[in-house]
């Protein structure tokens with residue numbers, strides 16, 4: 467069976483996107499890994515499946531698979547690509563699109579300048595809901611984490627998916643390749659975790675690299691950018707509107723504070739269309 471797909475990217479975080487509204491797509495972990503393989507497949511960080519709605523008051527459902535084949539709850543750059551995809555493929559003519567994910571419903575807005583603005587929902591800090599092993603929630607949502615004999619300070623929260631955020635002096639020399647996988651698989655994160663390394667430039671600007679659960683370091687992580695700004699604000703270091711410079715480009719993240727949704731604005735780009743044998 468031949469399946470049509472679109473290759474997309476948001477700040478270099480790249481996706482294979484399937485229209486599973488108009489074609490049947492049986493995606494299992496093995497096929498997801500083959501698609502994501504940069505030598506034997508198409509190559510991508512995540513695979514997105516666009517499906518008919520499952521939640522009330524949504525127009526679509528979209529599912530997210532990491533390069534290792536694991537299905538996950540949320541993806542920020544993927545959300546922006548999803549919005550561009552459903553418009554470009556003629557699946558909707560709306561500029562405001564409510565969509566369901568495994569983490570719940572989110573709302574996306576296609577802006578006149580081509581950017582996509584997303585209401586990512588409110589962050590979750592309750593340790594059991596991240597999920598993260600801690601006796602109680604701390605006032606600034608930071609925790610000590612023992613990693614190979616060192617005690618690191620991490621911010622822990624969920625943006626629908628789990629995130630740990632470290633503050634570093636210089637993101638270029640941060641130990642992303644070594645600490646990233648160790649924290650991803652730390653026993654205190656029973657469903658693994660995405661790991662952000664944040665350099666604070668000032669109250670309105672950070673630099674960020676993210677080791678993503680199930681995909682390794684990517685050029686950008688949308689939920690990682692939201693998590694970093696939220697954690698920076700909980701630590702009293704950031705203002706309400708922050709420019710986040712990632713290796714693949716820039717996002718603007720806005721968050722008023724606990725109980726409020728996080729807003730993410732950035733680009734979503736079509737790269738090419740293709741067909742692959744299932």
Ligand SMILES: N[C@@H](CCC[C@H](N)C(=O)O)C(=O)O
Nearest residue numbers: 541542543627679687688689
């Ligand atoms: N690249 C994404 C996040 C994708 C999922 C993540 N790796 C996870 O396992 O939770 C983004 O832009 O948010």
